[in-house]
Amino acid sequence: MIERIRVIGIGMGDPLQVTGEAARALATVDVFLVADKGEAASDLVAARQAVCDALIPAEHAYRVLEVPDPRRGPDGERDDTAYDRGVRDWHAARVDAYADVIGGLDDGERTVGFLVWGDPAFYDSTIRVVDALVERWGARGLTVEHDVIAGISAPQLLAARHRIPLNRIGAPIHITTGRRLVDEYDPTLGDVVVMLDGHLACAELADAFPEVELYWGAYLGTPDELLVRGPLAQVLDEVRRVRAEARERHGWVMDTYLLRPSPGTLGDTGPSGFPDTEPLTDGVVTVRPLEAGDWQVVRDEHNNEESLRWDFFGRPHTDDEARTSAARARREWRLGRAARFVMVDAATGLGAGVISVRRLGPPGLGLVGYGVVPEFRGRGFTTRALRLVSRWAFDVAGLDRLELGHKAENVASGKAAARAGFTAEGLLRERLPNPDGSRSDEVYYALTRGTFSPETRD
Numbered sequence: 001m002i003e004r005i006r007v008i009g010i011g012m013g014d015p016l017q018v019t020g021e022a023a024r025a026l027a028t029v030d031v032f033l034v035a036d037k038g039e040a041a042s043d044l045v046a047a048r049q050a051v052c053d054a055l056i057p058a059e060h061a062y063r064v065l066e067v068p069d070p071r072r073g074p075d076g077e078r079d080d081t082a083y084d085r086g087v088r089d090w091h092a093a094r095v096d097a098y099a100d101v102i103g104g105l106d107d108g109e110r111t112v113g114f115l116v117w118g119d120p121a122f123y124d125s126t127i128r129v130v131d132a133l134v135e136r137w138g139a140r141g142l143t144v145e146h147d148v149i150a151g152i153s154a155p156q157l158l159a160a161r162h163r164i165p166l167n168r169i170g171a172p173i174h175i176t177t178g179r180r181l182v183d184e185y186d187p188t189l190g191d192v193v194v195m196l197d198g199h200l201a202c203a204e205l206a207d208a209f210p211e212v213e214l215y216w217g218a219y220l221g222t223p224d225e226l227l228v229r230g231p232l233a234q235v236l237d238e239v240r241r242v243r244a245e246a247r248e249r250h251g252w253v254m255d256t257y258l259l260r261p262s263p264g265t266l267g268d269t270g271p272s273g274f275p276d277t278e279p280l281t282d283g284v285v286t287v288r289p290l291e292a293g294d295w296q297v298v299r300d301e302h303n304n305e306e307s308l309r310w311d312f313f314g315r316p317h318t319d320d321e322a323r324t325s326a327a328r329a330r331r332e333w334r335l336g337r338a339a340r341f342v343m344v345d346a347a348t349g350l351g352a353g354v355i356s357v358r359r360l361g362p363p364g365l366g367l368v369g370y371g372v373v374p375e376f377r378g379r380g381f382t383t384r385a386l387r388l389v390s391r392w393a394f395d396v397a398g399l400d401r402l403e404l405g406h407k408a409e410n411v412a413s414g415k416a417a418a419r420a421g422f423t424a425e426g427l428l429r430e431r432l433p434n435p436d437g438s439r440s441d442e443v444y445y446a447l448t449r450g451t452f453s454p455e456t457r458d
């Protein structure tokens, strides 16, 4: 009767890379369950057997049971929803298959082991399958212990073989799949490790990012190990060729790679980020960069009758939406997409509203947006905040022209802008959507560096 499940990371196939802890765990297992994935992966089955032969003492008896892996549809052709559903169905089918096999074990077979390629924490479903099994038995009153033993993963071995750290000093590492790479990729992500890439997705990035350094590795930890390194556009053909030859030889290819932006695009602010900014104040209103903790101001400025009247959709924010919006502000600032500030009542420190400058297409242009919570309306806070932020935009952020607009009927908004020095430049017909599906005209204002007069500055 089963008592314990051990999920054991066995590295990339070389017994020398199995940790001491994993080796010790291997010698406690009565039955190893391994997924039988058919002919194509027979090299992997052999590598796994070699690990057991090398590390389990001869006097320890164990069995290896192959559990036929349920069939999985073609991932590449599915959209994300179909892909997620497909993977979930496949996991459920695996749980059923393992439960059946474990149910048929002999009485003395109490410790079951799962051998996991690399580390169980990286793109491997074994922990989820074991959780589901343990939960299923728990529901029937059977307690089964389980533990997870770490192994050396493909990204670690890739870095070791290329003799590099995976991250630059204090910078993040983004680990993703080939399926997601092209949608997600941006050099500001920093170092990006790609796994599960059947089609060498980085090829699609070579024109846009030719200088990005590619560190590629296949069959890592095996005698057939392959390594290629160099600027993406320069080494791509070589990787394609080496990969195709290897696939021909083995019938399958397992590769992992790192994309490292060239120095200068080090995944930090980049030239377009807004500069770091201290709070700006005129003694009555203070504006400072919006932070995650300001989410209630984001919510309260929006969730009131007056704001919702002018909103495009007329729908209040949930607390989660306000939290997410506030939490994104720092990243938007860093990327130079939007400088979002919170307005604070200088006397009490209470949050009074929000004001933002979003970069528009042509260089030097910013689109201003603002909103004040009901308790602070009618006190001139918007005008004061607009002056502070305009001065910052021209003097610190290097913008040349600020624009803003409001629905033609929203007269109060326009007055605040005019008092801050903005000039109405025209009426844009049926530009802004209303919750009922109609569209309102927009009155459009601008303030330029040249028309930002000393009087409005102070």
Ligand SMILES: C[S@@+](CC[C@H](N)C(=O)[O-])C[C@H]1O[C@@H](n2cnc3c(N)ncnc32)[C@H](O)[C@@H]1O
Pocket (backbone or CB within 6 Å): 012, 116, 117, 118, 119, 120, 121, 122, 123, 124, 152, 153, 154, 155, 194, 195, 196, 197, 217, 218, 219, 220, 221, 222, 254, 255, 256
């Ligand atoms: C299902 S994931 C398993 C990852 C594994 N748990 C780990 O820790 O590396 C399979 C992916 O791991 C990477 N991989 C596994 N073995 C590899 C090897 N020997 N060389 C290079 N990449 C490998 C490939 O990106 C492959 O698509």
